Amino acid sequence: MRPTARKSSFDRFLRDLHPGESAHWPQYVQALAATCLCTACVYPFNRTLGLFNVAMCYVLVASIAALRLGRGAAVLLCVANMLAFDFFFVPPAFSFEVMDTRYLFMLGVMLVVALVIANLMISVRRHRDLASARERRTAVLYAMSRELAVATDAASMAAAAVRNICAVFHSTAVVLMADEAGRLTPVQAAGGGPVDAEDHPVCELPDYDPAIAQHVVDRAERCLRDAIYLPLLGTRRVRGVIVVRPAAGARPLPSEQLQLLDAFAAQLSLSLQRVRVAQAAEAARLAAERVLLCNTLLASISHDLRTPLAAIAGAGSLISQAHYSLSEDRRTTLGTLIERKARDMSQLLSNVLELTKMELGAGPLNADWHAIDDLVALALRAHETRLAKWRVSLSLPLDLPLIFVDATLIVQILGNLLENATKYTPPGTAIMIAAAARADRMLVSVADRGPGLPPGDPERLFEKFRRGRTESHIAGVGLGLAICRAAARLHGGEVRAMTHTGGGARFEVSLPVNKPELQRIVEFDASSVSA
Amino acid sequence: MTDAMHAILIVEDDPAIQNVLRILFEANGLRVVVAETARRGEHSAKLNRPDIVVIDLGLPDGDGLQVISAIRAWSSVPIIIVSARTAEAQRLAAFENGADDYVLKPFSAPELLARVRAMIRRHARADRPKGVLQLGEVLVDMTLRVARNRDGREVRFTPLEYRILESLLRHGDRIMTHAALINEVWGPTRDDTRALRVYIGSLRRKLEGDPSRPRHILTELGIGYRLVIDGEGPSGPALQTA
Numbered sequence: 025m026r027p028t029a030r031k032s033s034f035d036r037f038l039r040d041l042h043p044g045e046s047a048h049w050p051q052y053v054q055a056l057a058a059t060c061l062c063t064a065c066v067y068p069f070n071r072t073l074g075l076f077n078v079a080m081c082y083v084l085v086a087s088i089a090a091l092r093l094g095r096g097a098a099v100l101l102c103v104a105n106m107l108a109f110d111f112f113f114v115p116p117a118f119s120f121e122v123m124d125t126r127y128l129f130m131l132g133v134m135l136v137v138a139l140v141i142a143n144l145m146i147s148v149r150r151h152r153d154l155a156s157a158r159e160r161r162t163a164v165l166y167a168m169s170r171e172l173a174v175a176t177d178a179a180s181m182a183a184a185a186v187r188n189i190c191a192v193f194h195s196t197a198v199v200l201m202a203d204e205a206g207r208l209t210p211v212q213a214a215g216g217g218p219v220d221a222e223d224h225p226v227c228e229l230p231d232y233d234p235a236i237a238q239h240v241v242d243r244a245e246r247c248l249r250d251a252i253y254l255p256l257l258g259t260r261r262v263r264g265v266i267v268v269r270p271a272a273g274a275r276p277l278p279s280e281q282l283q284l285l286d287a288f289a290a291q292l293s294l295s296l297q298r299v300r301v302a303q304a305a306e307a308a309r310l311a312a313e314r315v316l317l318c319n320t321l322l323a324s325i326s327h328d329l330r331t332p333l334a335a336i337a338g339a340g341s342l343i344s345q346a347h348y349s350l351s352e353d354r355r356t357t358l359g360t361l362i363e364r365k366a367r368d369m370s371q372l373l374s375n376v377l378e379l380t381k382m383e384l385g386a387g388p389l390n391a392d393w394h395a396i397d398d399l400v401a402l403a404l405r406a407h408e409t410r411l412a413k414w415r416v417s418l419s420l421p422l423d424l425p426l427i428f429v430d431a432t433l434i435v436q437i438l439g440n441l442l443e444n445a446t447k448y449t450p451p452g453t454a455i456m457i458a459a460a461a462r463a464d465r466m467l468v469s470v471a472d473r474g475p476g477l478p479p480g481d482p483e484r485l486f487e488k489f490r491r492g493r494t495e496s497h498i499a500g501v502g503l504g505l506a507i508c509r510a511a512a513r514l515h516g517g518e519v520r521a522m523t524h525t526g527g528g529a530r531f532e533v534s535l536p537v538n539k540p541e542l543q544r545i546v547e548f549d550a551s552s553v554s555a
Numbered sequence: 556m557t558d559a560m561h562a563i564l565i566v567e568d569d570p571a572i573q574n575v576l577r578i579l580f581e582a583n584g585l586r587v588v589v590a591e592t593a594r595r596g597e598h599s600a601k602l603n604r605p606d607i608v609v610i611d612l613g614l615p616d617g618d619g620l621q622v623i624s625a626i627r628a629w630s631s632v633p634i635i636i637v638s639a640r641t642a643e644a645q646r647l648a649a650f651e652n653g654a655d656d657y658v659l660k661p662f663s664a665p666e667l668l669a670r671v672r673a674m675i676r677r678h679a680r681a682d683r684p685k686g687v688l689q690l691g692e693v694l695v696d697m698t699l700r701v702a703r704n705r706d707g708r709e710v711r712f713t714p715l716e717y718r719i720l721e722s723l724l725r726h727g728d729r730i731m732t733h734a735a736l737i738n739e740v741w742g743p744t745r746d747d748t749r750a751l752r753v754y755i756g757s758l759r760r761k762l763e764g765d766p767s768r769p770r771h772i773l774t775e776l777g778i779g780y781r782l783v784i785d786g787e788g789p790s791g792p793a794l795q796t797a
Binding site: 363366367370374390392393394395397398400401402404405418420422426431432435 | 641643644661663747748749753755756760766767768769773774776777
């Protein structure tokens with residue numbers, strides 16, 4: 025709903041909520057005008073209609089007018105009608121005198137009938153107004169609850185509530201959330217205040233008295249001062265306070281509106297409750313997933329650590345016991361084997377630790393500005409010996425923007441992708457590393473000319489403990505790509521596997537970049553050269 | 556290098572690693588002194604005056620960083636850290652405390668030995684390289700501020716590039732942290748690395764044979780940069796006549 029359209033319907037709604045509020049005097053004038061009009065219309069037909077029908081006309085006018093007028097005006101109309109009938113029609117005409125006492129009785133009956141009908145009409149109308157007010161109130165609440173339903177976090181819910189309250193009550197409002205200790209902090213949408221769909225601020229933040237707000241939290245009951253303080257009740261404690269300050273100079277809100285505000289507050293409380301429940305469920309799901317991860321990990325580790333351990337222990341015992349009288353060659357072989365197996369185990373261990381750390385979200389990213397070619401060079405240097413038998417080609421344009429990333433993680437992503445390429449492609453084939461800037465993303469890809477991706481959904485490669493070939497001598501437990509994905513996602517990026525055009529596999533890392541920053545530095549460079 | 560046996564102080568509490576290091580260094584002609592605790596390490600450094608210290612960060616009676624600061628208070632002996640601590644912040648703290656190099660456990664024996672030897676050699680060479688340096692394809696004369704490549708064409712540096720190169724050179728081939736480098740080149744007010752990254756990139760394009768695989772200006776992840784000098788090139792006049 026557009027805010028302006030909504031506003032006018034709300035104005036009507038607020039009028040309907042308290043019909044007695046509108047000014048009375050025009051209605052009395054209208055009542056007298058109705059009498060005059062009726063008299064003027066009927067008078068020419070006095071003779072043809074006859075006295076009784078004229079009286080009926082007056083009663084009819086009074087009944088119809090009662091649909092629109094207030095009670096006082098309706099009574100005035102009935103009395104004015106009777107007097108006009110008496111003055112203009114009851115013989116003798118143009119006098120309040122009455123010739124016959126039967127006419128007196130007639131005037132009395134006419135007044136009573138008109139009053140009864142008018143009264144009935146008024147109460148019918150009151151019921152209709154109440155019903156439509158209820159309907160509108162439901163509509164307003166529904167509009168807010170619909171906004172609350174799509175909001176996913178406490179801040180956007182608070183913003184939605186503030187937006188609705190501001191629009192409905194022509195006031196400023198703020199939601200204060202209480203933390204575990206009961207301290208209150210205002211919830212602010214990005215940009216400092218609640219905004220509507222087009223990002224225009226709906227209303228500025230009201231002044232509020234933190235002491236009163238705190239009092240409301242402690243007592244869990246609403247407080248009406250210069251502003252309205254409503255508690256947001258949770259199941260166990262007060263979760264926050266809505267402060268609503270009516271626009272300057274406005275009348276204090278009538279009780280119907282206060283009830284509506286209460287309903288708004290209750291609605292918001294419920295939604296916040298929903299967020300908390302959802303968060304608890306998410307936490308439980310994560311915990312369950314972690315247990316599952318641990319179990320898989322244990323099962324996997326017990327195999328993948330025991331095998332190299334057996335090799336190490338065996339080789340060690342062969343070397344240490346002199347009576348095997350090993351030749352120089354064999355001792356070297358065993359020594360190399362021990363070293364290689366120990367390194368594999370160390371790699372496995374750091375992979376597991378790395379992934380666990382990322383999945384638990386331990387600590388903030390250690391991000392800084394980096395040049396992608398620098399990170400590629402580091403990954404190549406780290407895997408120099410491993411890559412010696414492959415032909416690595418680079419395609420890194422000179423004008424690539426800097427990226428704001430945790431270098432260790434990016435180097436690890438690239439390293440894992442390179443390591444995979446050496447594991448799954450035959451030596452002597454090509455590995456291609458390329459980077460390109462695309463709008464607000466940086467795409468870095470590692471492609472090979474090997475046998476390509478295994479059949480099936482490439483996304484499955486990124487699952488934990490998933491390996492390209494299930495039973496093979498290739499070392500590792502299938503954490504490499506899972507780590508790549510977790511690390512990329514920590515940066516708001518993604519890693520995807522695809523088939524390389526011309527054969528082979530291609531892994532593409534996309535990372536967000538911030539381009540304007542680079543341009544500033546390049547300008548800076550130019551000025552320093554001329555200096 | 557002198558003929559006298561160089562002494563190496565190993566501060567490490569794990570007997571297995573102690574053994575491996577002792578065998579490694581003794582087999583390669585170094586005199587090995589071992590200390591198991593931080594306190595004994597400090598004491599032994601004063602007593603034995605080693606030519607190089609290899610130290611673990613996690614020690615039973617304290618942190619290796621304390622030992623480094625204590626030794627740095629009176630000596631410029633090269634210090635290499637051998638530790639299982641991988642976090643960048645911890646490595647950075649080690650360099651800021653005065654460590655010269657950092658080797659991660661599990662280490663490769665040949666690599667550690669190479670680093671120890673390089674460090675001893677560098678320390679023995681009292682004077683820092685001055686005059687003409689060979690950096691890959693380029694000969695740089697730091698006194699005349701001229702650089703020429705193999706064909707004799709002049710390589711031009713912007714003033715800031717030159718200042719970065721000078722700062723790196725002053726540190727020999729020791730790692731220079733981002734903060735120290737930015738402080739020397741731009742002054743203490745600047746604190747972001749973006750300009751530094753851009754200039755290092757352009758320096759590499761001028762100096763390195765293959766800028767995408769640098770051999771001279773090396774990045775130490777999360778710590779800083781290290782300049783590797785091939786050696787001191789031919790004397791000044793050769794450069795000028797080229």
